[in-house]
Amino acid sequence: MSADRELVLTRLINAPREKVYRAWTDPVLLKQWFAPKPYTTPVVEIDVRPGGSGYFVMRGPDGKDLPNRGVYLEVVPNERLVSTDAFVKAWEPSEKPFMTMILTFEDEGGKTRYTARVRHWTVADKEAHEKMGFHEGWGLCTDQLEALVATI
Amino acid sequence: MSADRELVLTRLINAPREKVYRAWTDPVLLKQWFAPKPYTTPVVEIDVRPGGSGYFVMRGPDGKDLPNRGVYLEVVPNERLVSTDAFVKAWEPSEKPFMTMILTFEDEGGKTRYTARVRHWTVADKEAHEKMGFHEGWGLCTDQLEALVATI
Numbered sequence: 001m002s003a004d005r006e007l008v009l010t011r012l013i014n015a016p017r018e019k020v021y022r023a024w025t026d027p028v029l030l031k032q033w034f035a036p037k038p039y040t041t042p043v044v045e046i047d048v049r050p051g052g053s054g055y056f057v058m059r060g061p062d063g064k065d066l067p068n069r070g071v072y073l074e075v076v077p078n079e080r081l082v083s084t085d086a087f088v089k090a091w092e093p094s095e096k097p098f099m100t101m102i103l104t105f106e107d108e109g110g111k112t113r114y115t116a117r118v119r120h121w122t123v124a125d126k127e128a129h130e131k132m133g134f135h136e137g138w139g140l141c142t143d144q145l146e147a148l149v150a151t152i
Numbered sequence: 153m154s155a156d157r158e159l160v161l162t163r164l165i166n167a168p169r170e171k172v173y174r175a176w177t178d179p180v181l182l183k184q185w186f187a188p189k190p191y192t193t194p195v196v197e198i199d200v201r202p203g204g205s206g207y208f209v210m211r212g213p214d215g216k217d218l219p220n221r222g223v224y225l226e227v228v229p230n231e232r233l234v235s236t237d238a239f240v241k242a243w244e245p246s247e248k249p250f251m252t253m254i255l256t257f258e259d260e261g262g263k264t265r266y267t268a269r270v271r272h273w274t275v276a277d278k279e280a281h282e283k284m285g286f287h288e289g290w291g292l293c294t295d296q297l298e299a300l301v302a303t304i
Contacts, residue, residue, distance in 0.1 A: 005245065050202050051226055073225070073243060074203055086238050086249060086273075091225060093157065093273045097238060097249045121238075121245045 005126045009138045010115040015149040017105040017112040021078045023149050024103065033144035034058070036137050043067075049075055051090040054083060069094065080104050086121075097121050099129070114142070157278045161290045162267040167301040169257040169264040173230045175301050176255065185296035186210070188289050195219075201227055203242040206235060221246065232256050238273075249273050251281070266294070 013020055023029045027044040034041040035058040043057035050072055058066040071090055074082035086097035099120050106113040116138065120126040165172055175181045179196040186193040187210040195209035202224055210218040223242055226234035238249035251272050258265040268290065272278040 082243050084238075084243070086236075087252075091234050091236070091252050091254055091271065093249075093252060093271050097245075097273060100239075100243050100245060102243055119243065119245050121249060 004123050005120045007118045007120075007126060007129060007134050008115065009118075009135070009142060010113065011142055011146070012108060013112045013114050013146050013149065015112055015146075016110060017107055017114075018078050019149045019152055020112045020114055020145070021081070021105050022152065023145050024081055029148060029152065030056075033141060033148045036140035037144070046072075048072055048081075053089045073100070078105055098125055114145075156275050157272045159270045159272075159278060159281060159286050160267065161270075161287070161294060162265065163294055163298070164260060165264045165266050165298050165301060167264055167298075168262060169259055169266075170230050171301045171304055172264045172266055172297070173233070173257050174304070175297055176233055181300060181304065182208075185293060185300045188292035189296070198224075200224055200233075205241045225252070230257055250277055266297075 023033060025046070025048045027046055030044045030046070031041045034044065034056065038061040040059045041056060042059050043055065045053075045055040047053050052072045054070045054072065056068045058068070060066065068085065069088040070083045070085045071087040072081070072083045074080060081103040082100065084097070084100040085094055086100070088094045099118050102117040102119065104115045106115075118129065118134070120129060175185060177198070177200045179198055182196045182198070183193045186196065186208065190213040192211045193208060194211050195207065197205075197207040199205050204224045206222045206224065208220045210220070212218065220237065221240040222235045222237045223239040224233070224235045226232060233255040234252065236249070236252040237246055238252070240246045251270050254269040254271065256267045258267075270281070270286070272281060
C-alpha cells in the first residue's frame with residue numbers, strides 16, 4: 001500500500017480498548033461523539049458484522065442533513081473494525097467508492113493505542129479528503145471520543 | 153440495486169451444488185475451466201474466506217498474461233460466494249474498482265441453479281463489460297464448468 005492514498009490518525013487514549021471499541025459500536029455512544037460539534041449525529045443505524053450495513057446521518061448547525069452509508073468488512077471485537085463506503089449494503093456498489101476505514105485498538109499498558117487508517121482509491125480523493133479538513137475534523141471527533149470514554 | 157449496473161448469467165447445471173461450488177473453490181479445478189479456451193489459467197492462488205485474496209493469471213494464445221486480483225467478501229460453502237476487484241488484498245484499494253461478483257448455488261431437484269450476478273460501480277463499466285463480450289465469454293466458461301463438473 002503506497003502511503004500516498006492513505007490518511008492516518010493515531011492517539012493514545014486513557015481508557016481500556018474495550019471502551020474505545022464500544023464507543024465505535026454502540027449507537028447510543030456513537031451519536032454523542034461521531035460528528036464534530038456543532039454538528040450532531042441524530043441517526044446511527046449499524047449492524048456490526050462483516051457484510052452488515054452502517055447508516056449515519058450528520059446534521060449541520062444549519063439543519064442540513066449529511067447521510068453516510070457503508071458496509072462493515074471485518075469485525076474483531078475490541079481489536080479491529082474495517083468498513084467502506086464502496087457499498088451501500090451487502091453487496092450493492094455505491095455511487096462512488098471513496099474510502100475504506102481501518103480502525104485498530106491496541107492495548108498499551110491499560111491505555112489504548114487507537115489508530116484510524118483511511119485509504120482512498122485515488123490520490124486525488126485522498127488529497128481532497130485532506131483539504132476537506134480530515135486532520136482537524138477527525139482530531140476534533142477524537143477529542144470528543146476521548147472525553148466520552150472517560151465517562152463510561 | 154438498479155439493473156442498469158448489473159450483468160447476469162444463470163444456468164441449470166446437471167450436478168449437485170457441492171460440485172459446482174467445488175469447481176469455484178478448488179484451484180486444481182479452477183485452472184481447468186476458468187478461462188475461455190484457447191485461453192488458459194496457469195496460476196490460481198486463492199484463500200477462500202471473507203477477506204481472503206484471490207490471484208488468477210489467464211494466458212492468451214499469444215502467450216500474454218492477464219493477471220486478476222481480488223478479495224472474497226462473503227463465503228457460504230455450497231451456497232454463495234462473493235468477491236470484488238475493488239481490493240487487491242484485505243484491505244488495500246485496487247487501482248480501479250470495476251466489479252463485484254455474487255455467485256449463488258441453489259438446489260433444484262438435485263441439479264444446481266447457478267447464477268452469477270456481476271455488479272459494476274458505473275453504468276459505463278457495465279456497458280464496457282458487456283461489449284468486451286461478457287455474455288459470450290462467461291457463457292463459454294460456463295460450458296467448460298458444466299463439462300468439468302460432469303467428470304468429478
